[in-house]
Amino acid sequence: MSETEKDELIDAQKQVIGILFEVIKRLQANNDLDEEYFKIISNGTKNDDRIKKIINERTENAKIVGRLLEQLET
Template sequence: MSENQDELIKAQNELIGILFEIIKRLQSNNDLDTEYFKIIGKDSRTENENLRLNEITKERKDNADVVSRLLKQIESN
């Protein structure tokens, strides 16, 4: 019985870790959205701002890919 409880606690801890990472990535994308819309809303942008827009887009995609992978991991368990 103790072994089953240990396995359950381990599984719960893994799930909590995965959910924490998902929340962290989604919050990061929210923050990036805010920055993105501030830049995109300008009448004219500098080269650095255009580069930053590209970085934001890449980082958002990376975060979305990680979230998708983590959700699939939860689904398969």
């Protein structure tokens, strides 16, 4: 394996690690949002604005995770 090939392999590995790190970060954010959502619901507090924001953030995170995972397929 030539030095150029080794460098390309290392770069590819770094990209995969970066993508996986971002996926984990987004999934953890969704877990945190789920926890907050369930606290709001279980307390019986009406906080519709925050609930909408949580749902929007979760949806956006899910879309980003989907795009990131698509990148790993290529």
